[in-house]
Amino acid sequence: MRGWFLPMAVVLGFVFLYAPIVSLVVFSFNESRLVTVWGGFSTRWYGELLRDRQILGSAWISLQVAFASATIATVIGTLGAFVLVRMGRFAGRLLLTGMITAPLVMPEVITGLSLLLLFISMELTLGWPAGRGLTTIIIAHTTFCAAFVAVIAQSRLRSMDESLEEAARDLGAGPVRVFFDITLPVITPALVSGWLLAFTLSLDDLVIASFVSGPGASTLPMVIFSKVRLGVSPDVNALATIIIGFVLVAVAIAGWLMRKQMSKGL
Amino acid sequence: MAKAAVAAETRPWRDPRAQPFISVQGITKRFGDFTAVSSVDLEIFRGELFCLLGESGCGKSTLLRMLAGFEQPTEGRILIDDADMSAVPPDRRPTNMMFQSYALFPHMSVEKNVAYGLLREGMKKAQAYARAGEMLKMVKLEKLASRKPDQLSGGQRQRVALARALVKQPKLLLLDEPLGALDKKLREETQFELIRIQESLGITFIVVTHDQDEAMTLATRIGVMKDGGISQIGEPQEIYERPNSRFVADFIGSVNLFEGKVDAAAPDFIRIQTPELGAVLVPVQQGLARGQQVWAAVRPERFALSRQKPQGAQNAWQGVVEEMGYIGHMTQYRIRLENGRLIRASQSNRLRDEDPISWDDHVWISVSPQAIRVLDE
Numbered sequence A: 001m002r003g004w005f006l007p008m009a010v011v012l013g014f015v016f017l018y019a020p021i022v023s024l025v026v027f028s029f030n031e032s033r034l035v036t037v038w039g040g041f042s043t044r045w046y047g048e049l050l051r052d053r054q055i056l057g058s059a060w061i062s063l064q065v066a067f068a069s070a071t072i073a074t075v076i077g078t079l080g081a082f083v084l085v086r087m088g089r090f091a092g093r094l095l096l097t098g099m100i101t102a103p104l105v106m107p108e109v110i111t112g113l114s115l116l117l118l119f120i121s122m123e124l125t126l127g128w129p130a131g132r133g134l135t136t137i138i139i140a141h142t143t144f145c146a147a148f149v150a151v152i153a154q155s156r157l158r159s160m161d162e163s164l165e166e167a168a169r170d171l172g173a174g175p176v177r178v179f180f181d182i183t184l185p186v187i188t189p190a191l192v193s194g195w196l197l198a199f200t201l202s203l204d205d206l207v208i209a210s211f212v213s214g215p216g217a218s219t220l221p222m223v224i225f226s227k228v229r230l231g232v233s234p235d236v237n238a239l240a241t242i243i244i245g246f247v248l249v250a251v252a253i254a255g256w257l258m259r260k261q262m263s264k265g266l
Numbered sequence B: 001m002a003k004a005a006v007a008a009e010t011r012p013w014r015d016p017r018a019q020p021f022i023s024v025q026g027i028t029k030r031f032g033d034f035t036a037v038s039s040v041d042l043e044i045f046r047g048e049l050f051c052l053l054g055e056s057g058c059g060k061s062t063l064l065r066m067l068a069g070f071e072q073p074t075e076g077r078i079l080i081d082d083a084d085m086s087a088v089p090p091d092r093r094p095t096n097m098m099f100q101s102y103a104l105f106p107h108m109s110v111e112k113n114v115a116y117g118l119l120r121e122g123m124k125k126a127q128a129y130a131r132a133g134e135m136l137k138m139v140k141l142e143k144l145a146s147r148k149p150d151q152l153s154g155g156q157r158q159r160v161a162l163a164r165a166l167v168k169q170p171k172l173l174l175l176d177e178p179l180g181a182l183d184k185k186l187r188e189e190t191q192f193e194l195i196r197i198q199e200s201l202g203i204t205f206i207v208v209t210h211d212q213d214e215a216m217t218l219a220t221r222i223g224v225m226k227d228g229g230i231s232q233i234g235e236p237q238e239i240y241e242r243p244n245s246r247f248v249a250d251f252i253g254s255v256n257l258f259e260g261k262v263d264a265a266a267p268d269f270i271r272i273q274t275p276e277l278g279a280v281l282v283p284v285q286q287g288l289a290r291g292q293q294v295w296a297a298v299r300p301e302r303f304a305l306s307r308q309k310p311q312g313a314q315n316a317w318q319g320v321v322e323e324m325g326y327i328g329h330m331t332q333y334r335i336r337l338e339n340g341r342l343i344r345a346s347q348s349n350r351l352r353d354e355d356p357i358s359w360d361d362h363v364w365i366s367v368s369p370q371a372i373r374v375l376d377e
Helices: A002-028 A044-051 A053-086 A093-105 A108-125 A134-159 A163-170 A175-204 A207-212 A220-229 A234-264 B002-010 B060-068 B110-120 B125-138 B154-166 B184-201 B212-218 B236-241 B246-251
Strands: B022-031 B034-044 B049-053 B075-080 B095-098 B172-176 B204-209 B221-226 B229-234 B256-265 B269-274 B278-283 B293-298 B304-306 B316-326 B330-337 B342-348 B362-366 B373-375
Touching (some): A053 A134, A093 A134, A163 B095, A175 A234, A220 A234, B034 B060, B034 B229, B049 B060, B049 B212, B060 B095, B060 B172, B095 B154, B154 B172, B154 B184, B184 B212, B204 B212, B221 B236, B221 B246
Antiparallel strands (some): B022 B034, B221 B229, B256 B269, B256 B293, B293 B373
8 A cells, every 4th residue: 555655646746736837838838829739849939928028028027026025025024033033022022923924824815905005095195105006016015025034034033042142242242243243144044045035925926916006017927917818828838937937946045045054053 | 388378379269368350249130030140249269260060040150141241130240350340241341251052153164263352352364363373273273273163073162162262361261061062071081171271371260060070170169059049169179078058068979968956065076866877976066056956967988888896986887788889999889777767878999809798788887977067057
């Protein structure tokens, strides 16, 4: 029983998870315009993709959003993690712990809707952000990306030996010096993997971006989704293949960094 | 006269006029409701290797951390070389600390770790690395200067931590369980290495440890801690031979304790009446009142065992050997007296004994009055 059951379960599991993705990648090299009919190998759709101004423009917007929100989220998430791990007990600590991780479990529709309402009322009362577009998407993505970074940074800070910082103080470094000489270098790998995770999450998001974007600021997932509603075209397959490549590389780097830290046991 | 002068020079604590180098005055530390250290007074002299000895949770590490400046005392103050340390942050204190976890910076090479303190002092790079190199030579690690800490063995890491803590030549070096993470053999070698380094540099050391052998080997004086307070301070021999309480007697080495009441004073001896041993003769000791409750403390090695009744012994009882453990250089015995009391005794095996005392032998167990310590708490 054990001899064939386990390997088969593993194979079935992988097929279930990855067969759709593999078929997508394969059909991105399909010569035929019909998505489900194989017409021979070609990179035609990749070329067509490069000539598609709409897709290139939205890809650029997505990259800008992902870069900006991952960076801001890393700063905010790290600060949050510091407060939670290092400040000891303070009034509202439990609330902050809950709030900082809430975006992880909040349905995206609700996050998106609430942010939309926030932006509208801010525009009415403060006059900023004027209209919806790149800025509002960046803000929205920062909120949920910061939660992921905070979780990663928190676990790293918790496992960090605090006597490292004390030793640096003891050897004559002031608190600011200790942060830049010791704390930051030690947690940097965790922050890099947090940034990469935030970057891919932002690149991937459709729902929240749809709520808070405005005219002229469609992200890549939004454009793909609108194209697919009119029927699946082969160039979308090509685009998806490229995105999968990107995400795979980012996740692999993040995972490698995490493992390297684990194996050091520091 | 000359002998007394030497003693005062190397053992300043025996000289009532000597000025302490470190003075801990009425230090108390509370964490919320928990009192970690309670009104400790301590005077440590220049060049001492002082051990704070106690079980985990007795407050010894907290006291060390207050000396380093990582914890602020709730009450009291600490003077180092006559300077009040209350408002001085750890980075400005003339102390350095060797951490139990060693706390080597994982992203820096061995050499960088050691030079770090000098660079923070504002020393030129070339000079700092030259000094770091000298320190590494002293701990015999000059060949590993460019390694990262995770490429070193436990013993090597320990020596890097020591070099890093010593490189700034602090007035006071604080060591938190410095040998705790080493295996037994290495620990014994390192003990003497530590003493050698301390003597050659003349830096005052305060060592925190829970290992009594380590404290006895290393220390000029030991402070035995219990429940946040200091039970006794003294030279190792003093602590062992003249403990001031049952706790200290039991914590350092092992001991047989017999409860009793002071009965009568003879010219040379005091008689203590104990329920378990009957009358026990002890030397005349100040401050014992008739009827006072006391404990007679006898170390296992102070008992003499014999098959015949010893001639002229003042304290002798009969019993049966219930357990014995032959260790080689000595043998440990558990002897059951007629009234059921179990006594721990040990004999050093100085001669090759053809017919040693063994299981179920009926023996006489005796102890000279001078070898008994009377404790009143």
